[in-house]
Amino acid sequence: MKGHNFSSKREAIFKTIASTKTHPSASWVYDQLKEEIPNLSLGTVYRNIALFKEQGKIITVASVDGEERIDADVSDHAHFICEHCSSVIDLYETELSPLEKQLFESGFDIKRKNVVFHGICCECKEKLN
Protein backbone atom coordinates (compact mmCIF):
# COMPACT_ATOMS: atom_id res chain seq x y z
CA MET A 1 0.00 0.00 0.00
CA LYS A 2 1.15 3.46 -0.85
CA GLY A 3 1.66 5.89 1.99
CA HIS A 4 3.50 3.71 4.41
CA ASN A 5 3.47 6.61 6.16
CA PHE A 6 6.61 7.43 7.54
CA SER A 7 9.27 9.37 5.86
CA SER A 8 10.90 12.36 7.45
CA LYS A 9 10.91 14.15 4.11
CA ARG A 10 7.22 13.54 3.58
CA GLU A 11 6.56 14.85 7.03
CA ALA A 12 8.68 17.94 6.45
CA ILE A 13 6.95 18.63 3.15
CA PHE A 14 3.53 18.39 4.71
CA LYS A 15 4.53 20.51 7.66
CA THR A 16 5.82 23.19 5.33
CA ILE A 17 2.60 23.22 3.35
CA ALA A 18 0.43 23.17 6.45
CA SER A 19 2.23 25.89 8.31
CA THR A 20 1.99 28.64 5.76
CA LYS A 21 -0.85 30.78 4.56
CA THR A 22 0.89 31.56 1.30
CA HIS A 23 -0.86 28.79 -0.65
CA PRO A 24 2.47 27.64 -1.95
CA SER A 25 3.60 26.17 -5.23
CA ALA A 26 5.74 23.04 -5.39
CA SER A 27 8.88 25.02 -6.03
CA TRP A 28 8.18 27.34 -3.08
CA VAL A 29 7.97 24.31 -0.81
CA TYR A 30 11.17 22.97 -2.30
CA ASP A 31 12.98 26.27 -1.83
CA GLN A 32 11.85 26.50 1.79
CA LEU A 33 13.18 23.06 2.57
CA LYS A 34 16.36 22.76 0.58
CA GLU A 35 18.45 24.58 3.19
CA GLU A 36 17.23 22.33 5.94
CA ILE A 37 17.29 19.20 3.77
CA PRO A 38 20.01 19.74 1.18
CA ASN A 39 19.51 16.45 -0.62
CA LEU A 40 15.80 16.94 -1.15
CA SER A 41 14.72 16.77 -4.75
CA LEU A 42 11.94 18.59 -6.48
CA GLY A 43 10.51 15.35 -7.83
CA THR A 44 9.91 14.21 -4.28
CA VAL A 45 8.01 17.37 -3.54
CA TYR A 46 5.81 16.81 -6.57
CA ARG A 47 5.29 13.15 -5.72
CA ASN A 48 4.28 13.97 -2.18
CA ILE A 49 1.97 16.76 -3.24
CA ALA A 50 0.24 14.29 -5.56
CA LEU A 51 -0.05 11.84 -2.68
CA PHE A 52 -1.46 14.43 -0.28
CA LYS A 53 -4.05 15.35 -2.88
CA GLU A 54 -5.11 11.72 -3.28
CA GLN A 55 -5.36 11.46 0.48
CA GLY A 56 -7.46 14.60 0.60
CA LYS A 57 -4.98 16.30 2.89
CA ILE A 58 -4.50 19.22 0.55
CA ILE A 59 -6.37 20.82 -2.33
CA THR A 60 -5.45 22.81 -5.37
CA VAL A 61 -6.60 26.39 -5.10
CA ALA A 62 -5.73 27.68 -8.54
CA SER A 63 -3.05 28.01 -11.12
CA VAL A 64 -1.28 31.36 -10.75
CA ASP A 65 1.27 32.49 -13.32
CA GLY A 66 1.48 28.94 -14.61
CA GLU A 67 2.10 27.36 -11.23
CA GLU A 68 -0.34 25.28 -9.26
CA ARG A 69 -0.98 26.67 -5.79
CA ILE A 70 -2.03 24.36 -2.99
CA ASP A 71 -3.64 24.64 0.42
CA ALA A 72 -3.59 22.35 3.44
CA ASP A 73 -6.70 24.07 4.73
CA VAL A 74 -9.28 21.85 3.09
CA SER A 75 -12.23 23.46 4.82
CA ASP A 76 -14.76 25.20 2.61
CA HIS A 77 -13.44 28.66 2.07
CA ALA A 78 -12.91 31.07 -0.77
CA HIS A 79 -9.78 32.81 -2.08
CA PHE A 80 -8.76 36.11 -3.48
CA ILE A 81 -5.90 36.17 -5.97
CA CYS A 82 -4.11 39.43 -6.57
CA GLU A 83 -3.30 40.07 -10.21
CA HIS A 84 -0.48 42.35 -9.20
CA CYS A 85 1.47 40.50 -6.50
CA SER A 86 0.08 36.99 -7.17
CA SER A 87 -0.70 36.49 -3.50
CA VAL A 88 -3.54 34.19 -2.59
CA ILE A 89 -5.62 35.28 0.37
CA ASP A 90 -8.09 33.22 2.39
CA LEU A 91 -11.69 34.29 2.66
CA TYR A 92 -14.07 32.53 4.96
CA GLU A 93 -17.59 32.32 3.81
CA THR A 94 -20.46 30.83 5.70
CA GLU A 95 -23.39 31.00 3.33
CA LEU A 96 -24.43 28.00 1.30
CA SER A 97 -25.24 28.53 -2.30
CA PRO A 98 -28.68 27.63 -3.66
CA LEU A 99 -26.78 26.59 -6.77
CA GLU A 100 -25.32 23.67 -4.87
CA LYS A 101 -28.75 22.37 -4.01
CA GLN A 102 -29.75 22.70 -7.63
CA LEU A 103 -26.70 20.77 -8.82
CA PHE A 104 -27.33 18.01 -6.33
CA GLU A 105 -30.91 17.71 -7.51
CA SER A 106 -29.73 17.43 -11.12
CA GLY A 107 -27.61 14.41 -10.27
CA PHE A 108 -24.24 16.06 -10.00
CA ASP A 109 -21.90 14.88 -7.34
CA ILE A 110 -20.16 17.91 -5.88
CA LYS A 111 -16.88 17.06 -4.28
CA ARG A 112 -15.47 20.50 -3.95
CA LYS A 113 -16.46 24.10 -4.45
CA ASN A 114 -13.80 26.55 -5.43
CA VAL A 115 -14.58 30.23 -5.21
CA VAL A 116 -11.83 32.49 -6.42
CA PHE A 117 -11.97 36.23 -6.74
CA HIS A 118 -9.47 37.94 -9.00
CA GLY A 119 -8.47 41.53 -8.70
CA ILE A 120 -6.13 43.85 -6.90
CA CYS A 121 -5.60 43.31 -3.19
CA CYS A 122 -5.87 46.22 -0.79
CA GLU A 123 -2.10 46.40 -0.23
CA CYS A 124 -1.28 46.60 -3.92
CA LYS A 125 -4.11 49.04 -4.44
CA GLU A 126 -2.49 51.45 -1.97
CA LYS A 127 0.93 51.06 -3.53
CA LEU A 128 -0.43 51.69 -6.99
CA ASN A 129 -1.83 55.08 -6.01
Added chain:
Amino acid sequence: MKGHNFSSKREAIFKTIASTKTHPSASWVYDQLKEEIPNLSLGTVYRNIALFKEQGKIITVASVDGEERIDADVSDHAHFICEHCSSVIDLYETELSPLEKQLFESGFDIKRKNVVFHGICCECKEKLN
Protein backbone atom coordinates in the same frame (compact mmCIF):
# COMPACT_ATOMS: atom_id res chain seq x y z
CA MET B 1 -0.54 49.76 -31.64
CA LYS B 2 -1.30 46.15 -31.09
CA GLY B 3 -4.59 44.83 -32.40
CA HIS B 4 -4.72 46.28 -35.85
CA ASN B 5 -7.53 44.46 -35.88
CA PHE B 6 -7.94 42.52 -38.82
CA SER B 7 -6.50 39.18 -39.50
CA SER B 8 -8.55 36.36 -40.87
CA LYS B 9 -6.76 33.95 -38.57
CA ARG B 10 -7.47 36.05 -35.51
CA GLU B 11 -11.08 36.23 -36.53
CA ALA B 12 -11.27 32.48 -37.07
CA ILE B 13 -9.65 31.81 -33.70
CA PHE B 14 -12.08 34.05 -31.90
CA LYS B 15 -15.04 32.62 -33.74
CA THR B 16 -13.98 29.11 -32.78
CA ILE B 17 -13.66 30.06 -29.13
CA ALA B 18 -16.93 31.98 -29.11
CA SER B 19 -19.01 29.35 -30.84
CA THR B 20 -18.37 26.46 -28.51
CA LYS B 21 -19.55 25.66 -25.05
CA THR B 22 -16.66 23.30 -24.43
CA HIS B 23 -14.48 25.91 -22.71
CA PRO B 24 -11.62 24.96 -24.97
CA SER B 25 -7.89 24.76 -24.47
CA ALA B 26 -5.44 26.33 -26.91
CA SER B 27 -4.70 23.01 -28.53
CA TRP B 28 -8.39 22.21 -28.96
CA VAL B 29 -8.83 25.48 -30.85
CA TYR B 30 -5.79 24.68 -32.94
CA ASP B 31 -7.05 21.19 -33.74
CA GLN B 32 -10.45 22.53 -34.75
CA LEU B 33 -8.92 25.01 -37.16
CA LYS B 34 -6.00 23.21 -38.70
CA GLU B 35 -8.11 21.43 -41.31
CA GLU B 36 -9.69 24.64 -42.44
CA ILE B 37 -6.45 26.65 -42.10
CA PRO B 38 -3.63 24.20 -42.73
CA ASN B 39 -0.82 26.70 -42.22
CA LEU B 40 -2.07 27.87 -38.83
CA SER B 41 0.44 27.53 -36.06
CA LEU B 42 -0.12 26.83 -32.41
CA GLY B 43 1.96 29.85 -31.41
CA THR B 44 -0.53 32.07 -33.18
CA VAL B 45 -3.36 30.52 -31.24
CA TYR B 46 -1.53 31.19 -27.98
CA ARG B 47 -0.67 34.73 -29.00
CA ASN B 48 -4.24 35.50 -29.91
CA ILE B 49 -5.61 33.95 -26.75
CA ALA B 50 -3.28 36.21 -24.77
CA LEU B 51 -4.49 39.19 -26.76
CA PHE B 52 -8.18 38.35 -26.28
CA LYS B 53 -7.56 38.09 -22.57
CA GLU B 54 -5.93 41.52 -22.45
CA GLN B 55 -8.87 42.89 -24.39
CA GLY B 56 -11.27 41.28 -21.94
CA LYS B 57 -12.94 39.31 -24.73
CA ILE B 58 -12.29 35.99 -23.04
CA ILE B 59 -11.48 34.75 -19.56
CA THR B 60 -9.65 31.80 -18.10
CA VAL B 61 -12.02 29.41 -16.38
CA ALA B 62 -9.58 26.97 -14.83
CA SER B 63 -6.66 24.72 -15.46
CA VAL B 64 -7.87 21.19 -16.18
CA ASP B 65 -5.39 18.33 -16.51
CA GLY B 66 -2.61 20.84 -16.92
CA GLU B 67 -4.30 22.81 -19.68
CA GLU B 68 -5.79 26.25 -19.37
CA ARG B 69 -9.43 26.35 -20.39
CA ILE B 70 -10.96 29.55 -21.70
CA ASP B 71 -14.41 30.99 -22.20
CA ALA B 72 -15.71 33.72 -24.51
CA ASP B 73 -18.74 34.09 -22.29
CA VAL B 74 -17.38 36.72 -19.93
CA SER B 75 -20.66 37.20 -18.11
CA ASP B 76 -20.71 36.35 -14.44
CA HIS B 77 -21.41 32.66 -14.26
CA ALA B 78 -20.10 29.61 -12.49
CA HIS B 79 -18.69 26.32 -13.79
CA PHE B 80 -18.73 22.68 -12.94
CA ILE B 81 -15.67 20.62 -13.83
CA CYS B 82 -16.04 16.87 -14.04
CA GLU B 83 -13.13 14.98 -12.55
CA HIS B 84 -13.94 12.02 -14.73
CA CYS B 85 -14.47 13.37 -18.24
CA SER B 86 -12.81 16.78 -17.71
CA SER B 87 -15.77 18.56 -19.22
CA VAL B 88 -16.50 22.09 -18.08
CA ILE B 89 -20.16 22.95 -17.76
CA ASP B 90 -21.77 26.39 -17.46
CA LEU B 91 -23.86 27.25 -14.45
CA TYR B 92 -25.79 30.46 -14.29
CA GLU B 93 -26.12 31.97 -10.93
CA THR B 94 -28.04 35.11 -10.10
CA GLU B 95 -27.39 35.70 -6.43
CA LEU B 96 -24.77 38.16 -5.28
CA SER B 97 -22.49 37.12 -2.51
CA PRO B 98 -22.33 39.12 0.71
CA LEU B 99 -18.63 38.28 0.62
CA GLU B 100 -18.20 40.56 -2.36
CA LYS B 101 -19.58 43.49 -0.46
CA GLN B 102 -17.25 42.71 2.41
CA LEU B 103 -14.22 42.58 0.12
CA PHE B 104 -15.14 45.86 -1.49
CA GLU B 105 -15.43 47.48 1.92
CA SER B 106 -11.99 46.18 2.88
CA GLY B 107 -10.41 47.95 -0.06
CA PHE B 108 -10.11 45.06 -2.47
CA ASP B 109 -10.75 45.68 -6.09
CA ILE B 110 -12.66 42.71 -7.46
CA LYS B 111 -12.27 42.33 -11.17
CA ARG B 112 -13.58 38.85 -11.56
CA LYS B 113 -15.26 36.16 -9.55
CA ASN B 114 -14.61 32.58 -10.46
CA VAL B 115 -16.83 29.91 -8.95
CA VAL B 116 -15.88 26.38 -9.86
CA PHE B 117 -17.44 23.21 -8.58
CA HIS B 118 -15.47 20.00 -8.87
CA GLY B 119 -17.01 16.59 -8.86
CA ILE B 120 -18.64 14.02 -11.09
CA CYS B 121 -21.12 15.22 -13.66
CA CYS B 122 -24.51 13.55 -13.98
CA GLU B 123 -23.56 11.78 -17.23
CA CYS B 124 -20.42 10.22 -15.81
CA LYS B 125 -22.25 9.40 -12.62
CA GLU B 126 -24.72 7.28 -14.60
CA LYS B 127 -21.98 5.56 -16.58
CA LEU B 128 -20.04 4.75 -13.44
CA ASN B 129 -22.95 2.82 -11.94
Added chain:
DNA sequence: ATTGTTGCAAAAATTTTGCATTATC
Protein backbone atom coordinates in the same frame (compact mmCIF):
# COMPACT_ATOMS: atom_id res chain seq x y z
C1' DA C 1 13.25 -9.78 2.31
C1' DT C 2 9.73 -6.89 0.86
C1' DT C 3 7.62 -2.86 0.02
C1' DG C 4 7.77 2.01 0.01
C1' DT C 5 10.50 6.30 -0.83
C1' DT C 6 13.92 9.12 -2.91
C1' DG C 7 17.63 11.36 -6.02
C1' DC C 8 18.86 12.23 -10.23
C1' DA C 9 18.37 13.11 -14.72
C1' DA C 10 15.75 12.51 -18.69
C1' DA C 11 11.36 13.05 -20.71
C1' DA C 12 6.70 15.09 -21.29
C1' DA C 13 3.76 18.63 -21.89
C1' DT C 14 2.27 23.23 -22.10
C1' DT C 15 3.34 27.86 -23.08
C1' DT C 16 6.45 31.62 -24.67
C1' DT C 17 9.63 33.81 -27.76
C1' DG C 18 13.07 35.28 -31.60
C1' DC C 19 13.39 36.12 -36.09
C1' DA C 20 12.56 36.05 -40.84
C1' DT C 21 8.44 36.31 -43.74
C1' DT C 22 3.87 37.68 -44.90
C1' DA C 23 -0.25 40.43 -44.56
C1' DT C 24 -2.63 44.66 -43.69
C1' DC C 25 -3.21 49.48 -43.66
Added chain:
DNA sequence: GATAATGCAAAATTTTTGCAACAAT
Protein backbone atom coordinates in the same frame (compact mmCIF):
# COMPACT_ATOMS: atom_id res chain seq x y z
C1' DG D 1 6.63 51.62 -46.76
C1' DA D 2 5.47 51.08 -42.05
C1' DT D 3 3.42 48.45 -38.64
C1' DA D 4 1.18 44.38 -37.17
C1' DA D 5 0.58 39.32 -37.48
C1' DT D 6 2.28 34.77 -38.44
C1' DG D 7 5.11 30.30 -39.12
C1' DC D 8 8.45 27.82 -37.58
C1' DA D 9 11.45 26.06 -34.48
C1' DA D 10 13.90 26.70 -30.39
C1' DA D 11 13.57 27.78 -25.64
C1' DA D 12 11.60 28.20 -21.18
C1' DT D 13 8.63 26.27 -17.60
C1' DT D 14 6.29 23.26 -14.95
C1' DT D 15 5.34 18.60 -14.03
C1' DT D 16 6.04 13.54 -14.57
C1' DT D 17 8.65 9.35 -14.78
C1' DG D 18 12.27 5.43 -15.05
C1' DC D 19 15.48 3.37 -12.58
C1' DA D 20 18.95 2.42 -9.39
C1' DA D 21 19.90 3.32 -4.57
C1' DC D 22 18.20 3.82 0.04
C1' DA D 23 14.99 3.34 4.12
C1' DA D 24 11.51 1.24 6.88
C1' DT D 25 8.88 -2.56 8.67
